[in-house]
Structure formats: C-alpha cells, structure tokens
Amino acid sequence: MSKASNALVVSGLRKKYPKVEALKGVDLSLPQGEIWGLLGPNGSGKSTLLKCVVGLVNPDGGEISVLGQAPSRLTKAQIAFVPEVENLYRWMTIRQAIDFTATFYDDWQEDRVEELLGFMRLDPTKKVSSLSKGMRARLKLILALARKAPLILLDEPFSGIDPASRDRIVEGIVRQFKSEEQTMIISTHAVGDTEQLFDGVVFLDEGTINLKGNAEDLRTQYGRSINDLFKEVFA
Amino acid sequence: MKIRRITLAVLLLLTVLFVADIRYFGGPNSTKQPSVHFNVSPGIKAPAVEKSQSFVNSGEELSSLVLKGQRGNVELRSTDTDQIVVHATIGADSEEILDTFEVVETIWGSEIRYEISEGQEDEMPEVWLSFVVEVPAGMEVSVEQNFGQVRVHNFRGFLSLNTSFSEVTVWGLEGTASIQSNFGVLDLRQIAGPITLNDSFSTSKVEFLTIDGGYDFDIEVVNGVLAGKAPFQMDTQQNNKLVARGQSGDGVHPVVIRSSFGNVTVNLKDFEGTRVD
Amino acid sequence: MRRFLQLLKKDLQASLLPVGFLSGITIILFGIVRLKMASSAWPMEASLAVIAIPLVFLPLWLLWQSFQTLRSEWREDTVYTLLVLPVPGWYVMTAKLLTIWIEYTVLLAVIIIGTLTFFTPLVRFGMQVVPGISWVLRNGILLYLGSLCALASVVIFVQLAFVVSKMVGRLQGLVALWTLILSGWLVDRLGVLLEPAFRWLPSLPLHKLFRLEELEQGVVAEWNLAPEIGSWIGVLAVLVLTSYLFEHYVEVNG
Numbered sequence: 001m002s003k004a005s006n007a008l009v010v011s012g013l014r015k016k017y018p019k020v021e022a023l024k025g026v027d028l029s030l031p032q033g034e035i036w037g038l039l040g041p042n043g044s045g046k047s048t049l050l051k052c053v054v055g056l057v058n059p060d061g062g063e064i065s066v067l068g069q070a071p072s073r074l075t076k077a078q079i080a081f082v083p084e085v086e087n088l089y090r091w092m093t094i095r096q097a098i099d100f101t102a103t104f105y106d107d108w109q110e111d112r113v114e115e116l117l118g119f120m121r122l123d124p125t126k127k128v129s130s131l132s133k134g135m136r137a138r139l140k141l142i143l144a145l146a147r148k149a150p151l152i153l154l155d156e157p158f159s160g161i162d163p164a165s166r167d168r169i170v171e172g173i174v175r176q177f178k179s180e181e182q183t184m185i186i187s188t189h190a191v192g193d194t195e196q197l198f199d200g201v202v203f204l205d206e207g208t209i210n211l212k213g214n215a216e217d218l219r220t221q222y223g224r225s226i227n228d229l230f231k232e233v234f235a
Numbered sequence: 236m237k238i239r240r241i242t243l244a245v246l247l248l249l250t251v252l253f254v255a256d257i258r259y260f261g262g263p264n265s266t267k268q269p270s271v272h273f274n275v276s277p278g279i280k281a282p283a284v285e286k287s288q289s290f291v292n293s294g295e296e297l298s299s300l301v302l303k304g305q306r307g308n309v310e311l312r313s314t315d316t317d318q319i320v321v322h323a324t325i326g327a328d329s330e331e332i333l334d335t336f337e338v339v340e341t342i343w344g345s346e347i348r349y350e351i352s353e354g355q356e357d358e359m360p361e362v363w364l365s366f367v368v369e370v371p372a373g374m375e376v377s378v379e380q381n382f383g384q385v386r387v388h389n390f391r392g393f394l395s396l397n398t399s400f401s402e403v404t405v406w407g408l409e410g411t412a413s414i415q416s417n418f419g420v421l422d423l424r425q426i427a428g429p430i431t432l433n434d435s436f437s438t439s440k441v442e443f444l445t446i447d448g449g450y451d452f453d454i455e456v457v458n459g460v461l462a463g464k465a466p467f468q469m470d471t472q473q474n475n476k477l478v479a480r481g482q483s484g485d486g487v488h489p490v491v492i493r494s495s496f497g498n499v500t501v502n503l504k505d506f507e508g509t510r511v512d
Numbered sequence: 513m514r515r516f517l518q519l520l521k522k523d524l525q526a527s528l529l530p531v532g533f534l535s536g537i538t539i540i541l542f543g544i545v546r547l548k549m550a551s552s553a554w555p556m557e558a559s560l561a562v563i564a565i566p567l568v569f570l571p572l573w574l575l576w577q578s579f580q581t582l583r584s585e586w587r588e589d590t591v592y593t594l595l596v597l598p599v600p601g602w603y604v605m606t607a608k609l610l611t612i613w614i615e616y617t618v619l620l621a622v623i624i625i626g627t628l629t630f631f632t633p634l635v636r637f638g639m640q641v642v643p644g645i646s647w648v649l650r651n652g653i654l655l656y657l658g659s660l661c662a663l664a665s666v667v668i669f670v671q672l673a674f675v676v677s678k679m680v681g682r683l684q685g686l687v688a689l690w691t692l693i694l695s696g697w698l699v700d701r702l703g704v705l706l707e708p709a710f711r712w713l714p715s716l717p718l719h720k721l722f723r724l725e726e727l728e729q730g731v732v733a734e735w736n737l738a739p740e741i742g743s744w745i746g747v748l749a750v751l752v753l754t755s756y757l758f759e760h761y762v763e764v765n766g
Contacts, residue, residue, distance in 0.1 A: 017681070018681040018682065051764065054596050055595065055596065056592065056595050056596065056763065056764045057763045057764065058237075058238050058760075058761055058763060060237045061237075073598050073599070073600065073759070074598070076596055076597065076598040077598035079596070081592075081596050083589075083592040085589040085592055086588075086589055087589050087590055087591075087592035087593045088590070088593070089522065089526070089588075089590055089593070090588065091525065091526065091529075092525075096525075100518060100522060101593075103514055103515055103518040104515055104518070104597050104598060104599065105598070238679055238761050239679060239680050239681055242676060242679045242680055243680060246676070246687070246690065246691065246694070249694045249698065250690070250694065253693075253694055253697050256697070256701065
C-alpha cells in the first residue's frame with residue numbers, strides 16, 4: 001500500500017522520556033476510510049504515538065507521514081484530535097468553545113454543530129467548568145466531529161466516563177463518521193462495547209506493536225472477540 | 236530526548252560564553268557606550284538689556300581671584316602685567332530688573348572676589364553675569380559657572396573651575412588645574428601640568444603636552460566610555476567601571492580623572508603608542 | 513488575521529478577572545488614601561507612598577503575568593488545544609504580548625483616572641511645575657510608547673525562558689531563570705557587536721522630543737541609537753526563535 005492511500009504511515013518511530021522509552025521503533029500504516037482501534041494497557045505508548053502524529057511531542061527517531069505529508073502546520077489543519085486530558089478553557093461557555101475552535105479550521109461544519117449539540121444533549125450557554133466529566137467528553141467529541149477532518153484521532157475518549165455518556169459517544173461516532181472521506185484512530189485500554197466500531201486494530205505493548213490486522217480477520221483467525229483477544233494478549 | 240539534549244547543549248555553550256564574558260570582558264554593558272548623552276545647548280537665551288562694569292586692581296598683594304558667574308560667558312587669560320582686569324556684564328529681561336543688580340567686588344586678605352549683588356525681591360529673577368578677565372601669570376583663579384561658556388586661553392597659574400550645564404574650553408594651560416563639571420562639554424587642549432578632573436554626564440576631551448617629569452595617569456570611568464592615545468593601560472572592572480593607569484616619563488605630575496556617565500578622551504601629544512578604545 | 517484575533521480575544525477574556533480585580537483594588541486603595549488625607553489621619557509623605565504602590569507594583573505584576581499566561585496553558589492542559597491549532601507560533605506569542613500590553617494600558621488608565629479623580633488638588637499642584645497640559649500629554653504619550661517597547665522586550669524574554677524550560681525534562685524553573693539571564697545578556701552583546709554597523713544613525717534629540725528646553729535652558733539630552741538598534745534586532749530574533757520553538761519543538765507534559 002502506497003503512502004498516499006494511507007491515512008497514516010509511521011516507520012521506526014521512537015520516543016524516550018527521561019524515565020521510560022515510550023515508543024521503541026513503531027512501524028505502522030493505516031489505510032484511509034476506516035476506523036482503527038489503537039489498543040493497549042496504560043503506559044503502552046498509545047497516547048505518545050498519537051501525540052507524535054499531531055505534533056504535541058517530538059519523536060527521537062523515525063518518520064511520520066500524515067495523508068502523505070510530514071507533520072507540519074498543514075497536517076494539523078487536517079487532523080481533528082481529542083486528547084485524553086481536559087484541554088478545554090474552563091471559563092468559556094460551550095458556545096464560546098465551539099466558536100473558538102471553528103475559527104481555526106476551514107473544514108468546520110456549522111450545521112453539524114447544532115445537530116451534535118442536540119444529540120449529545122448539551123446546552124451551549126453552560127460554562128465548561130460547570131459540566132460533568134461525561135459532558136466535557138461529549139463536548140470534546142463535538143469539537144472534533146463538527147469538522148470534516150480527513151484524520152480524526154481520539155485518545156481514550158471513553159476513559160472515566162459514565163456508561164450513558166459512553167454509549168452516546170459511540171453512537172455519535174457511528175452517526176458522524178464518513179468513511180469515504182475520513183479515517184479515525186481511537187486509542188483505548190477498555191475495548192468492551194466499543195469493539196464493534198473498529199475496522200482494524202493495533203495492539204501496542206511497551207512501545208512495540210504486538211498484533212495488527214483487520215478486526216474481522218482477527219476474530220476469524222483466533223476464533224474470539226477482539227475484547228477477549230485483548231484480555232489474552234495483555235493478561 | 237534529542238531536542239532536550241540539544242537544548243541543554245546550547246544552554247551550556249551560552250553559559251560558557253557568558254562566564255567568559257564576565258571573567259574576561261567585564262560582562263554586560265562593560266564596553267557598551269551609554270545610550271543617552273547629556274550635553275549643553277549652545278543657544279542660551281540672550282538677555283534683553285545689559286550693563287557693564289570694569290574693575291582694575293594691582294595683583295601685587297592679591298594672589299587669588301574668585302569669579303561667580305551665571306547664565307553667561309567667562310573669558311580668562313594670563314598676561315605678563317601685574318594687573319587684574321575684570322570687565323563684568325550683567326544682563327536681564329528688563330531695565331527694572333537690571334537696575335536692582337550690580338557686580339560686587341570683595342577683597343579679603345589676598346583674595347579678590349566678584350559676584351552679583353543680592354536682589355531686592357524674595358525670588359531671584361533670571362540674571363546673566365559674564366566676565367572678561369585678565370590676570371597676572373601665576374595667580375590662583377577660581378571660577379564658578381552654571382549655564383554658559385567658560386573659555387580659558389594661555390593661562391599660567393592655578394585654575395579651579397566648578398561648572399554645570401556649561402561648555403568649558405581651555406586652550407593652553409601651564410600650571411595646575413582642578414575641574415568639576417556636571418552636564419557639560421569640556422575641551423582641554425595644550426595642557427602642561429597636573430590636573431584633577433571630576434565630571435558626570437559630561438563629554439570631556441583632554442590633550443596633554445609633553446613636559447619634563449611626565450605624567451602619572453589615574454583614571455576611573457563609571458558607566459561611560461574611555462578612549463585616547465596616551466601611555467596608560469585600560470582595565471575593565473565590575474560595576475561598569477573602566478580603570479586606566481600608566482605613566483609618561485618619570486610620572487611626576489598627577490592626572491586624576493573621575494567620570495561617571497560620560498565620555499572621556501585623553502591624549503598625550505606626540506605619543507607614539509596605540510590608541511585605546 | 514481572524515485566527516490571530518480569536519487568540520487575542522481568548523487571552524483577553526482570560527485576563528478579565530485578574531485585571532478587574534487589580535483595578536478594583538487600586539480604586540479602593542485610592543479611596544482609602546483620599547479619606548485618610550481628608551481627615552488628615554496620614555501625613556502627606558505616607559499618602560504619596562501609598563498612592564505610588566499600584567504604579568510600583570504594576571511592572572512586577574506584568575512580569576509575573578507574562579510568565580503566568582503561558583504557565584496556565586500547561587497547568588490547565590489547554591496547551592493541548594493551543595499546540596494542535598494550525599497557526600504559526602508567532603500568532604500565539606504576539607497575541608499574549610498584545611494582551612499584556614492591553615492589560616498594562618487598562619491598569620495604567622485606572623491608575624491615572626483614579627489619581628485625577630481622587631487627588632485633584634495634588635494633580636493641580638503638580639501641574640504648576642510643568643509647562644502645561646499639552647507638554648504633559650505629549651510627554652506622557654511618548655513615555656507610554658517607550659514603556660510599551662521596554663515591556664515587550666521583558667515579555668519576549670520571559671516567553672523564551674518559559675518555552676525553553678518546557679523543552680528540558682527537569683529543573684524547569686531553574687532553566688527558565690537561567691535562560692532569562694542568558695537571553696538578556698545575549699541581546700546586550702548583540703547590541704555591542706552590531707553597534708559599528710549603525711554608527712551612521714544620527715542621535716535622537718530627546719530634549720526636542722520631550723521639549724525639555726521648556727523646563728530648563730541649556731539641557732541637551734541625546735539618545736545614541738547605534739547600540740540600541742542591535743539589541744532591538746536581538747529582541748526581535750528572540751521573538752522569532754520563541755515562536756519557532758513553540759510551534760515545532762515544545763512539548764506537552766509527558
């Protein structure tokens with residue numbers, strides 16, 4: 001598969017923090033138009049990999065190609081990234097957070113915003129600081145899904161949120177994802193109910209890839225669900 | 236980790252350069268010219284009306300002359316006669332003010348003094364006082380002058396100048412000079428003898444003639460610039476201080492210069508060494 | 513431009529609370545001093561000293577604020593938002609610089625208006641020793657513009673210090689402080705090095721600019737621009753470097 005037809009190509013990616021080597025030469029290529037699960041336990045390097053792709057940390061070695069381009073300001077405009085941390089300005093209202101984000105992206109779709117706000121059951125006049133963790137997670141997702149970004153990266157979008165919010169987020173992803181135009185990578189350590197989302201999965205452990213493949217093929221090959229496979233690999 | 240190492244390496248390199256700069260060049264500002272220079276305006280407002288007074292005294296029993304001028308010019312020269320000749324000019328904005336002032340001559344022992352009389356009003360109006368003076372060679376002359384010009388030509392004797400916001404020109408001096416200047420411009424040429432110069436916020440240029448016994452240079456410039464062509468070595472010290480020491484000949488005649496926030500240039504005529512900047 | 517203005521708006525909205533708080537404190541302080549002066553409870557010297565507190569405190573607060581505005585992005589994890597925006601680094605840095613300028617202007621205006629309102633007799637007394645209102649306005653504006661330049665250089669150094677501290681793993685506070693010292697020194701040296709190249713520039717006659725001759729005859733103050741130009745080029749270079757590092761090399765907390 002050529003670089004151009006891949007949404008993301010990573011080769012020999014290394015990243016070392018002062019106390020730990022987070023990525024130990026990761027090679028990966030993910031095709032366009034699919035939803036991929038980046039699976040692994042805490043500290044396996046999932047977040048670091050996504051941060052390298054989006055430019056939040058600098059790799060120590062290796063190469064990254066996002067939609068055929070090296071990471072730059074141009075690729076930032078093509079990526080919608082939802083980090084695991086609370087990255088919203090707490091003094092903003094939901095509407096202000098939406099308007100703020102909308103200014104920076106040409107692929108912003110205002111009509112989608114109203115639809116998503118309604119679906120996610122969020123009141124735009126509310127302040128971010130007054131929202132529950134689940135509501136904030138839903139707002140972050142709105143800010144990513146309201147864009148027609150070719151590459152969407154969701155870092156632990158279900159971490160620490162209530163089941164109701166999780167279901168709504170999963171449903172939101174399914175409804176908004178446009179497979180002919182977009183690619184999505186979801187990193188998570190809780191596969192559970194979300195495995196039906198994935199077209200393909202990558203198992204990452206201590207900075208190296210254990211397993212990678214089409215979700216359906218893996219289920220057939222190993223005769224069990226991705227969730228069970230995950231539990232077995234990382235037991 | 237790579238970028239961290241590069242960052243730390245750059246910081247380390249700059250630290251080494253910083254320490255070397257402090258150690259060998261005196262650190263920041265040590266060689267930097269002060270940005271703001273104070274100077275004296277050549278165009279001081281002229282008085283509307285003037286009157287003159289002249290005084291002639293024998294210099295046989297008088298050895299010291301004191302002149303207290305203001306907002307005007309002082310011209311001083313030595314002559315071969317033994318007469319002290321003083322032409323004083325008082326200026327004011329109006330006749331009424333002018334009438335209330337005059338130049339007062341006071342003799343006290345061997346000292347003769349010229350200054351303006353005290354006015355009748357509580358508040359002193361703007362009054363100009365200029366002098367043109369000739370004194371016998373070897374006399375001690377002390378001049379105080381604010382806001383004006385002091386010109387000394389071919390002076391032989393002991394000269395003491397205390398000026399502020401003034402332009403001082405001394406062309407030809409045989410004897411001893413003690414000069415204090417704040418916010419001024421000093422141009423001292425053909426100086427032959429020991430000199431003590433204290434200035435602040437001033438631009439001072441001193442040119443010495445080669446004389447028997449030579450000079451002993453002791454110069455300190457704080458927050459300023461020192462340059463010149465004379466036999467001294469310049470050393471940069473802490474607190475933006477430049478120190479220069481050296482001798483010509485036997486170093487008999489002391490040259491003491493203390494300057495702050497100013498430009499000092501010291502030259503010794505016919506000196507063959509290199510210029511110091 | 514729209515994106516830059518949005519960043520500026522965001523920074524300005526974030527500073528509403530601290531600026532509002534400080535403005536309120538200043539007005540209350542002036543009110544208290546006014547009451548004390550009216551009742552002759554405080555000697556004039558003490559009152560003047562207290563009136564001067566906000567003006568003395570202002571540069572320190574601005575220095576802290578220039579550091580704090582970046583620090584809060586990391587502390588509150590909003591740097592994740594900032595760093596993924598497809599904008600050049602100088603948008604972020606100059607938006608923050610402009611915000612500091614506006615904060616300074618607002619607080620200065622509060623101090624001036626407060627002084628004029630609460631201490632009118634004092635201001636009238638002060639006006640007697642200066643040539644006139646136009647002289648005060650002209651020189652006030654010139655001093656204000658000068659202070660903006662001085663403030664900008666400090667903010668730019670602080671920004672570099674902070675960004676560099678985020679590029680090392682440990683001892684970030686010490687690294688920031690040391691970078692601040694080194695950058696100041698480096699810019700100073702650059703001024704000295706480039707000074708010969710700008711000697712052709714005429715001196716700036718400060719006495720004419722500030723109309724000092726109206727205060728005292730004969731005073732001439734001239735600003736030798738040659739060593740300053742190099743330093744200002746250095747400050748601009750620091751801004752460019754900081755923006756570049758911020759866009760390309762700075763990292764979120766690991």
